Amino acid sequence: MNKITLTARGREILSQNTLQGGEAYWVGYFGLAYVPDQGRFSDEQTRLINDDEHGDYIYNLWQGDLVNEGHSIASDNLRKLTMYDRNLTSNFRYMYDDEKDCNRLVTWTTKDDSESGSSSYVREGYHIYNGITQGESNNTGDTDTESELPCPAPLFYAGGSASYGTAPENPADFMNTVSADWPKCKVNGDDCPMVTPDMRAYPGTWAGATSTGWNWVPQNAGKYDTLPSYITRKTAAGEDGAESLDQYAKFLSVSNFNKEHGHVSAEGYNVGYQESCHNMSMVTRLFPIASYELTATSEPSTNDPNRSERGSAKSIKYVIRMDLKSAYQGVRAYLDTLTYQKSDTEGVEPEDIALYTSKKPNSFKFNRIGIYAVPVTIRHFYKEGDAANRKDCRATHYQMEISPDAKPELFAVMQVDEVCMSEDGSFGLSDYNTTFVLNLENVSDNTSLCTNPEVYYNLAENEAITWYQNQLIATAGLSEAVTNLGVNMAHMMNNRPNASCGECSFSDSTSTVDVPSYGVFTETYDGLVPKSSEAGDTDKFLKGDGTWAVPVVSPSMPIIIRDVDLPLYDEGKRYAPNYSRARLTILKSDGFHVINQDGQESLFDNVTWDYSKRGPSYEHFSFGGANQLVWYTWGALYDEDKTPNVINNNNRTLYLDTTTLLPGVVYEIAIKICAIGSDMINMITTGNNGFGIYFYNDLDGSGNECLENWYKWADVSAESPVYYALYPNFELYVEPTDGSTHRPLYDGNNSPGSGRTEPVLASATIHFVKVDGKVYVMSY
């Protein structure tokens, strides 16, 4: 009898999530694994990837045709490619290896027909898929990622295998439940299939076979966040939906996840983004649960038509459906015996060398199904036409989003009675359908659940669990490739308050390009509209009563201030303001916050305001409850020909009122000099003039500070030097080279004119703490 059991983490998730609160999870993925019985369990069989000798042992490869002709940008071929339900059996297969007594993932290479001059797809020879390796560094120091096969392309799963516009196949349809205006994705004028490859810039993936096999070299990593030009981006109404689609791509993209989590070098430790091995073999291994329903649910807890109904569920029925039927008529049958042709002597007919004798030509083999949960965040958005009604909040809608950084967690494990594998026929497993019912009642009572020894029967428990989980973890990178925003996962959904008037202080997290990013405000709450510089006092915000005020940050709140971005353009023209500017964002663990004048806290998204200093006669900066400040200041501006010209910035000093510093709190100030000209370099590096931090009250001059990054400015004529200010010794600055007097340095891959860039030319960070009335500088 098939069994299903919650994992320990699954119990935690359930116990921590009630209608009254807790983090919301979506249970929507499953992964496959095969756990051998005790007699076959060995260390050797635990090898999964990057094993030259054995290859992958169990590897859920749902990539579709990556070797055959299907990997093409032609729209008709596109649908034969990378769709998990097609062509899968064409080129990848788990073959049973008598010698090793295990399955190995193999695929076949193409054959160049020298006589006809064309390539055919006779499967001679094979590749053991060994994952991805890190190649040698090129002359720029970047390291390419190499694979003998094209790297698995990340998938966008949009709910079904039909193209956009087709009736959804199951309740998990993504496109039609999130928004009717969700942009279509088109390739060469055709709608993309609901399951599509990640069509952002992976040009190397369809470079085709070379004489030495497949070679995949990723291009500029920065392109991972952009869509290629051949994709037209339109909303259903035919409007430009570029930004929406970009957002869609970002939070659905496995490579975005990979960018943050896949920084693994060949030696296995984390390295920088540019140097990292983007191990795409770690992604795209989880699959969408076809459908599920809650049984014995309570009444929905809300009648709000804009929200998903929710109730408490007593059980969840999962339907797992894997359709592996190949719709591609060109698929050839496999032989039971694989050979490759070997010839060591020119002119001698190649000899067929037997490689494997396939007892069971398995495409898949599994006896465990892992159910995964991933945390989701409830977001708020406005539908088109709602913008005018923002003040009264009536048009606020909810949706749930999966965080790009959220990793699925193993929620439950299903044990399948029989080991599931492909049929003995030539096309392997055609489909697999099953239903499991997970009892959610009494989840805290361990005795009501299958215990691990029952599930794993004869296996040594720890080994089996670890081995199994390692398999699933190795396949668990696809947190954002599959999503479902409209499913009633009642018991696990955070019960957020309704967005009625007076409570709505949420900004628009899904605004389109034509909607400014600011939130509503009331008479009580501060809004998010920073006062423009023309109006003066740019550190103030507009309140609902029409007055301007400075947001008050509660000192008791652990708040981080973080910069978001810096507007470098004004009506398409790059400019630099003639005053120093710090752009601040209050960020807490659950989002952006602000405290109003009455001490009430509100949650905002992307709340920012500007802090400006215009000279020593103005008030001194106070951290309030914050402890970090990223201070952008300016030294130059760029001409339209991208030549930086020096401007006179007379406000380069940040004045701190140390009397307001909280004792024992470590403060951090990062100074970033933007667009500075080369003739100012000397000034800032000598520290004799220029940018600095002036401590208004006192500065410990005992020599206790470590000031490798900073210089002190003092009046040394006095018997005891009086220390006035600290000046950064910028380590990052522009050096004129090769006869060029100006060579800007940029963060990332941005360049002038490419968009919103932050050409930070010099930066330094200082830490300090106030203890017993003294300020101790702590930068090392």
Add this chain to the structure above:
Amino acid sequence: MMHYRIVISHGQTGYIPKFLDVFGTDSNILFVFDAMTDADLHLVQSAGIPYVCVLNEGNRPLNRNTGLRYWEQNAAMRDDDVIEFFDGDRIPVKYMPDSVPDDWDVLLYTCENDRRLEKLKIGKVTTNVLCNPFYSCGFAMKYGAVKKIYGMNDGSLFDESFTQWGCEDQYLGVMCGRAGMNIYLHDGVILSGKVGGDEMSHPKYRESLQHYVNRLLEKNIFPHIS
């Protein structure tokens, strides 16, 4: 006087053979792995050297303490025996540890690019200041001095509550300074890499500093300036 060496490795597989080149396999060298790979295992097993695996949590204080406990359980260490700590990517490019005064308790090894040397001279240094030169990427400590710290730090050399990058060594430095130990910045051993300047690349470094200050205040050992 015996030397016991502890190398903490976090996937720094490529450096293992280099350490063995410097010290040899019969040198009381122990590897503590917190992200062990098959290659790590192969290298230490084939070399026949001891190793310890810990959870992959990146807790360097815990990893170092684990290595120390291994030697305490597997060797009869005396007070004048020397414990040497190395980070997994710090290879000694020069190794003459004995060229020091007899009264040393702690030797802070220098690095090829060492910003401490811009302010400090080779020789005795004080670490009982907020910004002290105690860096743990490579240092030696007499076992008798280690036991003194045990008495000040709840039986551990490193404070394992420092779970973020950095500052656990600064904290140990303050304790060593307050214990009146003789601490030398020592160029008899020079390690590869640099010291100083990389803390800014750690986004949560402020949090580490905050924890450092908190612990100093909690333990009432904040190095005040009169």
